[in-house]
Amino acid sequence: MSCSNPSRRCPNPRLKLTxxxxxxxxxxxxxxxxxxxxxxxxxxxxxxxxxxxxxxxxNQFKEVFLGLEQRDYSRAASSQKCVRAGGKHNDLENVGRxxxxxxxxxxLGNFSFGDYFKQDAxxxxxxxxxxxxxxxxxxxxxxxFREDDEAEKLWTGTAGVAADRVFRMDEADxxxxxxxxxxxxxxxxxxxxxxxxxxxxxxxxxxxPCECGRYVEIWNLVFMQFNRFCVKERAGFKTSEERAxxxxxxxxxxxxxxxxxxxxxxxxxxxxxxxxxxxxxxxETDLLYPLIERAAEMAGTSYGKKPAADVxxxxxxxxxxxxxxxxxxxxxxxxxGRGYVLRKILRRAARHGKMLMLDGPFLYKMTGKVAEIMxxxxxxxxxxxxxxxxxxxxxxxxxxxxxxxxxxxxxxLVSEEASQRxxxxxxxxxxxxxxxxxxxxxxxxxxxxxxxLYDTYGMPWDLMEELANxxxxxxDRAGFDEEMERxxxxxxxxxxxxxxxxxxxxxxxxxxxxxxxxxxxQQTTSYDCEVLALVANSELVDEIPAxxxxxxxxxxxxxxxxxGGQVGDTGLLFAEGTKEDQIGEEAAVVExxxxxxxxxxxxxxxxxxxxxxxxxxILFSGIITHRITSRASLRxxxxxxxxxxxxxxxxxxxxxxxxxxxxxxxxxxxxxHVKQAGSVVEPSRLRFDFAHFTSVEENELVEIERLVNAEVxxxxxVETDVMDLEQAVETGAMALFxxxxxxxxxxxxxxGFSKELCGGTHVSRTGDIGLFKITAEGSISAGVxxxxxxxxxxxxxxxxxxxxxxxxxxTVVKSSAADLVEMxxxxxxxAESERxxxxxxxxxxxxxxxxxxxxLEARIRSVKQVKVLSLRLEALERSQMRSMADFLRQRLQSGxxxxxxxxEGKVALIAALTKDLxxxxxxxxxxxxxxxxxxGTGGGRPDIAEAGGKSVTELDSVxxxxxxxxxxxx
Ligand code: SER
Numbered sequence: 001m002s003c004s005n006p007s008r009r010c011p012n013p014r015l016k017l018t019x020x021x022x023x024x025x026x027x028x029x030x031x032x033x034x035x036x037x038x039x040x041x042x043x044x045x046x047x048x049x050x051x052x053x054x055x056x057x058x059n060q061f062k063e064v065f066l067g068l069e070q071r072d073y074s075r076a077a078s079s080q081k082c083v084r085a086g087g088k089h090n091d092l093e094n095v096g097r098x099x100x101x102x103x104x105x106x107x108l109g110n111f112s113f114g115d116y117f118k119q120d121a122x123x124x125x126x127x128x129x130x131x132x133x134x135x136x137x138x139x140x141x142x143x144x145f146r147e148d149d150e151a152e153k154l155w156t157g158t159a160g161v162a163a164d165r166v167f168r169m170d171e172a173d174x175x176x177x178x179x180x181x182x183x184x185x186x187x188x189x190x191x192x193x194x195x196x197x198x199x200x201x202x203x204x205x206x207x208x209p210c211e212c213g214r215y216v217e218i219w220n221l222v223f224m225q226f227n228r229f230c231v232k233e234r235a236g237f238k239t240s241e242e243r244a245x246x247x248x249x250x251x252x253x254x255x256x257x258x259x260x261x262x263x264x265x266x267x268x269x270x271x272x273x274x275x276x277x278x279x280x281x282x283x284e285t286d287l288l289y290p291l292i293e294r295a296a297e298m299a300g301t302s303y304g305k306k307p308a309a310d311v312x313x314x315x316x317x318x319x320x321x322x323x324x325x326x327x328x329x330x331x332x333x334x335x336x337g338r339g340y341v342l343r344k345i346l347r348r349a350a351r352h353g354k355m356l357m358l359d360g361p362f363l364y365k366m367t368g369k370v371a372e373i374m375x376x377x378x379x380x381x382x383x384x385x386x387x388x389x390x391x392x393x394x395x396x397x398x399x400x401x402x403x404x405x406x407x408x409x410x411x412x413l414v415s416e417e418a419s420q421r422x423x424x425x426x427x428x429x430x431x432x433x434x435x436x437x438x439x440x441x442x443x444x445x446x447x448x449x450x451x452x453l454y455d456t457y458g459m460p461w462d463l464m465e466e467l468a469n470x471x472x473x474x475x476d477r478a479g480f481d482e483e484m485e486r487x488x489x490x491x492x493x494x495x496x497x498x499x500x501x502x503x504x505x506x507x508x509x510x511x512x513x514x515x516x517x518x519x520x521x522q523q524t525t526s527y528d529c530e531v532l533a534l535v536a537n538s539e540l541v542d543e544i545p546a547x548x549x550x551x552x553x554x555x556x557x558x559x560x561x562x563x564g565g566q567v568g569d570t571g572l573l574f575a576e577g578t579k580e581d582q583i584g585e586e587a588a589v590v591e592x593x594x595x596x597x598x599x600x601x602x603x604x605x606x607x608x609x610x611x612x613x614x615x616x617x618i619l620f621s622g623i624i625t626h627r628i629t630s631r632a633s634l635r636x637x638x639x640x641x642x643x644x645x646x647x648x649x650x651x652x653x654x655x656x657x658x659x660x661x662x663x664x665x666x667x668x669x670x671x672x673h674v675k676q677a678g679s680v681v682e683p684s685r686l687r688f689d690f691a692h693f694t695s696v697e698e699n700e701l702v703e704i705e706r707l708v709n710a711e712v713x714x715x716x717x718v719e720t721d722v723m724d725l726e727q728a729v730e731t732g733a734m735a736l737f738x739x740x741x742x743x744x745x746x747x748x749x750x751x752g753f754s755k756e757l758c759g760g761t762h763v764s765r766t767g768d769i770g771l772f773k774i775t776a777e778g779s780i781s782a783g784v785x786x787x788x789x790x791x792x793x794x795x796x797x798x799x800x801x802x803x804x805x806x807x808x809x810x811t812v813v814k815s816s817a818a819d820l821v822e823m824x825x826x827x828x829x830x831a832e833s834e835r836x837x838x839x840x841x842x843x844x845x846x847x848x849x850x851x852x853x854x855x856l857e858a859r860i861r862s863v864k865q866v867k868v869l870s871l872r873l874e875a876l877e878r879s880q881m882r883s884m885a886d887f888l889r890q891r892l893q894s895g896x897x898x899x900x901x902x903x904e905g906k907v908a909l910i911a912a913l914t915k916d917l918x919x920x921x922x923x924x925x926x927x928x929x930x931x932x933x934x935x936g937t938g939g940g941r942p943d944i945a946e947a948g949g950k951s952v953t954e955l956d957s958v959x960x961x962x963x964x965x966x967x968x969x970x
Pocket of ligand 1: 109176220221266267
């Protein structure tokens with residue numbers, strides 16, 4: 001039974017199926033039909049610079065659709081976390097204003113990779129919707145791409161949908177693509193009729209397809225057939241600027257067929273939940289309503305009372321989910337890329353919180369609730385609740401602070417603009433014109449400046465509009481939009497730059513020639529390596545002369561390509577040698593090693609027909625490219641000996657294994673919430689970022705170092721195994737979020753201490769690390785700490801350097817190292833007594849200044865019943881002037897104090913009022929008026945202000961004039 005009142009005012013819906021149950025039903029249905037249920041991938045797409053956030057279930061299968069990657073299953077189903085805010089699919093501005101737009105949502109999908117196609121996809125979808133979920137057929141409509149006769153026939157034939165319920169639509173509605181480039185194809189959608197009550201435009205009897213909100217798309221079936229690509233990108237750009245500036249258009253975009261027709265479907269979980277739970281709005285389902293209630297409770301209101309407040313409550317519910325999931329997946333507020341979008345989401349929420357009169361940070365309090373209601377499907381959220389809350393809270397606080405600055409800047413901007421305007425009409429205004437409001441009337445604030453307010457101080461447009469209305473100003477929206485567009489362009493350009501390893505797309509065709517087998521786990525020298533490809537100036541070439549910078553691909557190599565935080569190897573390539581001496585002339589210097597094409601070819605069959613043994617498949621890491629400078633001419637087909645620079649590699653291996661030990665030790669000492677958030681492993685040091693909300697205390701660091709070094713001393717074997725991902729996770733191996741793993745993974749373990757999924761190179765026993773020493777600890781952003789450490793020779797160097805320094809200090813102070821502690825304590829005491837002496841000197845100086853106050857009474861006059869004191873003092877510093885002004889204000893109890901002193905040939909002035917006079921006088925204006933007579937300027941707060949002047953000789957007479965100056969202002 002559904003709730004008797006399915007409208008938005010039903011606070012306690014009686015559910016038919018919960019969101020979790022719908023998710024489960026969907027996945028179980030496809031699992032029973034031979035689909036592998038695959039976990040959701042991270043919201044941060046791995047290795048795909050074309051995508052800002054994961055925006056569809058198919059993202060994690062992009063390379064499978066393109067034929068660049070194979071899996072050991074050809075059917076899959078998933079419930080995928082998605083964010084559509086920024087990039088091609090962007091719903092941000094609609095969120096909260098409609099019942100079914102979200103930034104964060106979940107997409108249920110089934111996928112076929114060259115297995116079934118249209119017929120089964122349609123059959124499954126219809127059966128699931130009508131039989132399993134029991135939606136009445138008379139409420140369903142279907143759309144097909146206008147040219148897709150086959151799909152139409154399948155819907156009416158096999159599925160039995162009435163012909164008048166199938167509609168043909170154009171490309172805009174029924175042709176789906178992931179982005180400007182990538183897999184795409186015609187699609188077919190199932191829509192549900194929610195009845196006239198759902199019409200947002202009050203339609204009583206509109207027919208399908210009407211955009212009024214009555215008909216809801218619930219499932220999109222994409223018949224993936226094409227890959228859209230850019231011809232310019234494929235040919236390769238000459239420079240990185242050219243790449244950054246390139247915009248796709250119909251001129252450069254082409255379509256090619258995918259290797260095999262495939263299926264990608266997406267059902268919006270929230271929409272389905274609304275329908276199944278008898279709700280018109282997604283926000284009233286069990287997936288979102290508890291969040292609305294939480295927000296309403298904090299704001300002391302309830303949902304359904306005021307339409308404007310409801311919009312804000314929906315925004316808070318939606319944005320709290322996006323914030324919780326994005327931060328969990330490692331996104332942090334920033335000024336560009338993903339972090340910028342997160343910042344926008346958080347600030348939009350803050351603004352709506354303000355509209356609900358919520359004071360101080362509040363959204364962070366909702367992120368725990370998100371974790372709680374989503375924990376069924378995403379239990380990992382519970383592990384990061386504190387970190388997520390800390391990151392969100394810190395951004396909220398930051399925003400509140402920048403809002404104060406923004407309001408200040410707004411006032412300045414209005415004054416500046418008003419002054420420009422009145423300068424055009426000279427001599428009609430007194431000098432304090434900015435305070436005269438009428439001159440602001442009708443003033444238009446330029447878009448460029450407004451954009452700065454938005455961009456630098458985060459002031460949202462709505463707020464600017466509100467302020468402008470209050471103050472009778474106009475805003476240049478067109479100019480603002482222009483600036484915004486320019487900013488977007490910059491963001492897009494910088495986004496492309498984020499993909500650190502940009503490689504010419506020629507690598508797509510190198511794949512066709514073969515792959516690189518990595519044999520560097522066992523050795524650092526490999527013989528008989530064939531040159532598969534040479535890339536110079538972004539183009540494939542057959543030959544390069546000596547002295548060329550180029551990229552070179554071998555069929556097998558011991559060089560490790562940068563990945564998982566471990567830097568790429570460096571070394572040398574040699575020509576083939578003679579029988580006696582396998583190494584010939586030096587052929588090239590390898591400066592770096594990278595992986596331009598990722599993806600393990602899990603089912604790879606070698607050219608000679610042999611099937612790669614399962615345990616070795618992990619070794620086929622797509623292509624490895626060596627960045628070289630050639631020493632001799634080189635040709636494709638040459639056979640070379642590849643030699644890795646072992647001293648660097650061994651140092652890197654020590655640091656990599658030490659990173660794993662450090663990770664395990666951190667979890668032991670600080671808790672299991674510690675999660676790796678990035679690492680760099682290079683020969684000279686290791687750097688490890690991790691989620692943790694406070695600094696690591698000195699005693700904790702000592703304990704962490706002790707634990708790691710204890711493992712080093714045990715000299716345990718470091719073991720590597722290749723196994724199924726599931727098996728690895730079951731045995732407790734730590735997987736990193738944001739990483740994309742294949743089904744077969746490599747697990748690196750130190751018995752009883754550490755077990756991690758890792759493709760890096762490691763020492764064979766922990767004792768090889770020698771010694772481990774932490775060198776730095778700090779914060780890189782809210783909730784993320786960074787540790788740096790050294791091992792082996794570097795750790796010894798560090799130890800020797802510190803010891804040498806202690807001895808040096810001991811020699812300088814003519815003491816033994818052992819006595820140094822006592823010595824340092826003495827120095828501390830001396831410093832303390834120096835600080836006390838300084839304080840005494842300050843107070844003595846003030847007393848001496850007070851001694852100058854002999855003729856004080858004579859200088860106090862009553863001006864229009866206000867006591868005014870104007871006084872010259874000698875040789876005072878600014879800070880003493882301020883203390884003196886305070887002292888005199890207290891003496892007067894009620895009055896005005898103007899003090900002046902001469903220092904370094906200039907006059908320093910201070911004007912101060914007692915609080916009771918601030919409604920009648922302004923210290924800033926008094927200081928300014930006095931300073932002007934001395935050829936200077938100044939200003940400040942209403943109760944105290946400082947100023948400076950040049951005419952020292954005039955000072956005494958100007959001080960006598962102070963009484964008149966103040967009198968004129970009263
Ligand atoms: N990729 C399609 C979509 O996002 C179907 O999953 O709508």
